Amino acid sequence: MDNIAGRKPALGWAVNISVVLLVALWLFPTIGLLVSSFRTADQIAATGWWKAFFPVEQTEQLRTADPGEVRAQEGDLFVVEGNIFGDGPATTISAWGVSSRDVAAYAPGETADMGDGESFTLNEDGSYRWTGTDDQISGRGQRVFVGVEQAPEFTLANYEYMLVSGGNANISKAFFNTLTVTIPATIIPILFAAFAAYALAWMDFPGRALLIAFVVALLVVPLQLALIPLLKLHLALGIGKGYLGVWLAHTGFGLPLAIYLLRNYMAGLPRDIIENARVDGATDFQIFTRIILPLSFPALASFAIFQFLWTWNDLLVALVFLVDSSGQTTVMTRHIVELLGTFGGNWEVLATAAFVSMAVPLAVFFLMQRYLVRGLLAGSVK
Amino acid sequence: MHPAIQAVLTVGVAVIVSIGYFYLSNVFLDRVLFPARGPNAGRNINRANLIRPWLFLFPAFAALGLYLAYPVVETIRLSLTDRVAGGAYVWAGTDNYAQMLGDPKFWEALRNNFFWLLIVPAASTAFGLIIAQLTDRLAWGNIAKSLIFMPMAISFVGASVIFKLVYDYRPAGEEQIGILNAVYLALGGDAPQAWLTIPWVNSLLLMVVLIWIQTGFAMVILSAALRGIPEETIEAAIVDGANPWQIFFKIKVPQIMPTIMVVWTTITIVVLKIFDIVFAMTNGQWGTQVLANYMYDKLFRANDWGVGSASAMVIMLLVLPILVWNVRTARKEMR
Incomplete structure (x- = not known):
């Protein structure tokens, strides 16, 4: 199809360029957050993330040494000399000033006339010379505003803060809570659904078509309807708010898709295999465990990925069935929403928290994309 | 333990x-x-x-x-009862529905949901179709598709954080760290805007988040559908002198129309249930309320189970036509 008549090379270029633009547009927001999670709070506040790869112009307020100890007399005048950065790391000065009204009044190497014979010289490497009368060169050191260029710098400190130290913001507990919710909530529905799907696909009984229609209908029932009745039920049964409740809820909500996906897949398996097994005297239970289950692995994997992503990323079900006021059972989505409230402008915290929560699903996504796509294609009602 | x-x-x-x-x-x-x-x-x-x-x-x-x-x-x-002290329920008839219909916030939520329904499925399907077509014959098409599909793995809450940074606002004079304001100023905007507090614009910006997530889904399904189109129909069109636009709109799109409908309705259901994005980004303030968040407000903040259940029934009612349509197509296929 690449060399067919009527296909112009110009069009090929246009296609390539527009796809590049679309991909960039789709990636840009995520990259912004990812880059921000490796910057310090000061850097994030100083410049947009897209400038993170270029040196940053920053103005620092520094002071010379106090004249009392270090001033030297040269004729009538007193002089203080030294390096403005003290013992700190030396950087290259791009501009400087002695008044907060004009912090970049002078270029490095220039001399500032501060009136009445007092003068100040600052060089590129930070060495300075401050001269004036006995009166002028006394008390505290001279205040200097220095514009320095900071090389692009990235740090892992945010991740250390969010995962190890970090006090209230620490997300590692929420991470394990999310994991705790996810594992049973992914596996239990598969157990139930696989048996039901087999019955719906390969067993003949009255009412089968009706049950399949029932499952298709439940596929789209908004789980919002289930919140209060189930919470009431859980409270009445004594389950209350907790892991058991959220596992059960996720199992219930995941079952329609699980049954639907698995039934469609199982119904497409070759009839001969199953009938041969029947003729050879295999029971339904044997056919199911020995033949159907191993053959259905791709569909099982598809659903498992869906359910995993959905339970990992879920907020509403966890809010209603799990998270209580003790804060011991918070999940990551809930934790991030809370951080949005308390750390609203602290992007280093938010960005890092978001990426900790996104790391596992993104890894699953890129490793198992094949199964995910297959599941999507089978799962949409055609 | x-x-x-x-x-x-x-x-x-x-x-x-x-x-x-x-x-x-x-x-x-x-x-x-x-x-x-x-x-x-x-x-x-x-x-x-x-x-x-x-x-x-x-x-x-x-x-x-x-x-x-x-x-x-x-x-x-x-939805037809009221809770009274002591945990009992009394019959309330349609009181809850009347109370809900008298609440301006409910109408705001309904109106917003209506615009979400109008814009998000259409935009996601359109973007998905365009990208599916553009990447179809591309050497690196699979990589491009995989990257555009990626937001699918990101939670709505994570996406909200991502886009809150995009929409971030600093007062005029300060360095803008939100890319939207930076672009807006670079293109000649007069002052940085607090985007999420401007009615209408903020709803549109919340919709962008969902479009960003759902386009990948639409793309994957439509891309498979495009591959399934019989080659002969396209070859015949080329022989007859059709240009690429005509091939796309007159030959390909009509053949995948059923799949487009499936994608459209699936995204419509997601939109009807949309909660996390609004909850995390604006919590329904500044005129961005939607039904699911309204319901959550009523159920768990106002503790009004009657009105909350009534609004849940509204969502159910809106889903019902799609439910019936899905069941009918599924049954047709089974035969």
Whole structure:
């Protein structure tokens, strides 16, 4: 199809360029957050993330040494000399000033006339010379505003803060809570659904078509309807708010898709295999465990990925069935929403928290994309 | 005990119990209830086979009934009752619905949901179709698709954080760190805008988040559909001198129309239930309320189960046409 008549090379270029633009547009927001999670709070506040790869112009307020100890007399005048950065790391000065009204009044190497014979010289490497009368060169050191260029710098400190130290913001507990919710909530529905799907696909009984229609209908029932009745039920049964409740809820909500996906897949398996097994005297239970289950692995994997992503990323079900006021059972989505409230402008915290929560699903996504796509294609009602 | 250990134990128990149930119930059926021997062996085998499907179906359908079907009925009941002190319920007739219809916030939510329904499925499907077509014959098309599909793995909450940074606002004069304001100023905007507080614009910006997520889904499905189009139809069009635009709009799109409908309705259902994005980004302030968040507000903040259930019924009512359509197409296919 690449060399067919009527296909112009110009069009090929246009296609390539527009796809590049679309991909960039789709990636840009995520990259912004990812880059921000490796910057310090000061850097994030100083410049947009897209400038993170270029040196940053920053103005620092520094002071010379106090004249009392270090001033030297040269004729009538007193002089203080030294390096403005003290013992700190030396950087290259791009501009400087002695008044907060004009912090970049002078270029490095220039001399500032501060009136009445007092003068100040600052060089590129930070060495300075401050001269004036006995009166002028006394008390505290001279205040200097220095514009320095900071090389692009990235740090892992945010991740250390969010995962190890970090006090209230620490997300590692929420991470394990999310994991705790996810594992049973992914596996239990598969157990139930696989048996039901087999019955719906390969067993003949009255009412089968009706049950399949029932499952298709439940596929789209908004789980919002289930919140209060189930919470009431859980409270009445004594389950209350907790892991058991959220596992059960996720199992219930995941079952329609699980049954639907698995039934469609199982119904497409070759009839001969199953009938041969029947003729050879295999029971339904044997056919199911020995033949159907191993053959259905791709569909099982598809659903498992869906359910995993959905339970990992879920907020509403966890809010209603799990998270209580003790804060011991918070999940990551809930934790991030809370951080949005308390750390609203602290992007280093938010960005890092978001990426900790996104790391596992993104890894699953890129490793198992094949199964995910297959599941999507089978799962949409055609 | 660490909850993660508890989770692993639960999985183990669940696996053993469910396999045990299926195995033992089958054994019970075949050996004890209707043994395939003795004078009635033939009749017993038939009876056992009549019952067996229900053994397989029981756990799943019991869970479905309890966790999805029963709540629908219970929600209808709750929407028609009021809770009174002491945990009792009194019949309220349509009071809750009347109260809801008199609440301006409800109409705001309904109106916003309407625009979400209008814009998000259309935009996601359109973008998905365009990208599917553009990447179809591209050497690096699979990489491009995979990257555009990626937001699918990101939670709505994570996406909200991502886009909050995009929409971030700093007062005029300060360095803008939100790329939207930076671009806006670079293109000649007069002052940085607090985007999420400007009515209408903020709703559109929230929709962008969902479009960003759902486009990948639309793209994957439509891309498979485009590949499924018979080559002959396209070759015939080329022989007849059709240009690429005509091939796309007159040959390809009509052939994948059923798939486009599927994508459209699937995204429509996602939109009807949209909650997390609004909850995390604006919490319904500044005129961005939507039905699901309104319902959450009523149920868990105002503790008004009656009105909350009534608004849940509104969502159910909006889903109903799609539910019926889905069941009908599924049944047509089964035949």
